[in-house]
Amino acid sequence: MPDVQVLANDFINKLRKRKIEGSQATSRQTAELLRSVISQTRVPYTNQAGALIDAVRAVGEQLIAANPVELAVGNIVRRVLHIIREENLSLATAAIAGLGLSSVSDDEDDAERDNHPVLSAAVVAAAARSTLRPPSLQTLLEDVPDSGAVPHTSSSGGDSEGKSKSADKSSRSRKLKHDVIEALNELIQDITTCHELIAEQAVEHIHQNEVILTLGSSRTVLEFLCAAKEKKRSFRVFVAEGAPRYQGHLLAKDLVTRGLQTTLITDSAVFAMISRVNMVIVGAHAVMANGGVIAPVGLNMVALAAQRHAVPFVVLAGSHKLCPLYPHNPEVLLNELRSPSELLDFGEFSDCMDFGTGTASPLLHVVNPTFDYVPPKLVSLFITDTGGHNPSYVYRLIADYYSADDLVVQRRPPTAS
């Protein structure tokens, strides 16, 4: 455990100092850290899932607090929690199916099931399954047990008196961790290969002799465009430079080395050129639950220009960028203000920005936001590693990847037991 704590502190420091750039790197490192946390957590015989969930929550809370704007960290923490719950549930249903009728008598002893001793195994499994799904109209009238009961169903199966079951018990305690770590490995694999999966879909969207517009530099967009080029599509790319970091320059250079006809324009020229463009393809920092996009600054303007000229606005995002939260004030709360030195040269402007010239505060303020919020109605299509989706479909993807209980990652206060 102390070993993992050192790793965790190291990672938290890097997050706090913004030393890790890019959501893919962040997600991969978060997943690897959580994998070490899980493999080093000692699980008791009963309520294993609960112990794992607590351990992940404790670390996750600190990670999210270190950099709340980097939503990928929170996404991966919630994905891991969902994986733990899912694996636990599949093990529990398998165990209950295996135990068969004997679980009926066990339930009478179980303190959690106080009201219906005559429930069959099918009912128990159905109730357990329903706690994993988000609350829905179907479960409205049902007596939905507390999520803490989910791990207990597995333990009630495991705590039964049968001697043959004690062998199952110890094998199951290893099995849960094992399954979770396997699933986590798959997740890390998915994160690393998301670019390839997205790039595979390029041919369907980019056609012959098209003009594509993009802003700034995104590795996903680069791979996407190159994949289409490899399939012998000939097209042109307009790259808006993406002030103040001018990463569009780097993208333009990369595209040229791969043999694509590129035109470099300033951000201000986007509206002038948009009528000549067939499609806008951009990357994203994060995708929110309502279909809105947190994207590098300048993209809201491009989206508005694209809507005005009826140009499709396509966003490429790996599934680790999908966030289950709804933005209520994204321009402020999900934004970061960077150093004014990217805009101004401190030497020339030192007198304007100086605090010591008699007046309390300088007359010149410099605001350098990192991100823009693009509302869902401006986005035409999301291309993720699972395929192309409408912004109004994002809630479905969220229901697949996340559980409703994990929206607020907070360690449960320790109960007196």
Added chain:
Amino acid sequence: MWWRSASFILDQRHVEDPPNDVASSSKEPDTLSTLSPPQTYSSFMAAADPFNPIPNPKISAYYQTRAAHTAVVTSDWLAQAQAAVGHHPDDSQAPQTQLLASPSASGKSFCVINEFNNWRKQPDLAEAVAAIRALAAVIRASEATTMMELEIELKKASDSLKSWDTTSISLTAGCDLFMRYVTRTSALEYEDFNSARSRLIERAEKFGEISCKARRIIAMLSQDFIFDGCTILVHGFSRVVLEVLKTAAQNKKLFRVFCTEGRPDRTGLRLSNELAKLDVPVKLLIDSAVAYTMDEVDMVFVGADGVVESGGIINMMGTYQIALVAHSMNKPVYVAAESYKFARLYPLDQKDMAPALRPIDFGVPIPSKVEVERSARDYTPPQYLTLLFTDLGVLTPSVVSDELIQLYL
């Protein structure tokens, strides 16, 4: 080229000319306009066929009750009430005697409607909760010995409730939800009929708590969206929206509320009373002043009488108008609705629903030739709504049909 033919005038005359003396009393708008809503309801009841327990289907009982709950008692209303009681002494007793004098053959269905009416009179109870409580009473009173029998009885009771007031969406939705739950519960292997029955009754009773909990969940979910210094426009008196604003006030958020007057129910007056008690700055607007003040507004909050499959809502008359104005000025429209209000309707336009009419009091007599648009509600399509706050979570309008499909398929 597609000129509207004037035949609509002739068609209207046909519709307004039924042999029924109930509708003919609606052709005397003089009496109509000087009586306030509860009086006209009872006079309609008196005019109705004494053996027909179902009130005039054109007048919406649902909106009458809501008006009764939210109406402001003024001195001239009281004076009119006194006068009306003096003129028609048999009116107030007529409804009760009618109900009692009914043929005993339909005794069971009567119990349901009586029961439902009793529950509905409580101002804090939602319609769907009242319906489910009434159905629970049916289960309690039933003498069935098998699940099938019980289900058939419940179906009959639920149908009679629904036909009693065809305009109330939450009533229909609540009945459907409960019937669905009963059918699915009986599919689970309960060996003992009595334990299944007691479980059904217990869940139905608990539904009232679910409804209260739903309001609190919705209030919690919407807290993030109310920020300090915001201006909220509210239309109609929704108990859920009131809960949202109460919670925000308790969390010491600084915001102000614009209330539309809400003619003809004057819901705005009632709501502004409640908000003034919470020390929230309130401003009353007449309904026509919404566009005028919309640029000062940061968000619009409304409740819903029903949420339809497309993700749109059915709510008090005026909601569509406000949503259109808000949409054109890029203001978000938030809807607060409990999940049991989701209904299997898909209105294609404003007239595509069962008409729910309520009498409107203009304060002066209207000549008989002048028609009055008496519909009590309108339909707001989903493209004008931003988010729905429900006890199932924060939803975008497109999620609603998904939820409904999951329930009914």
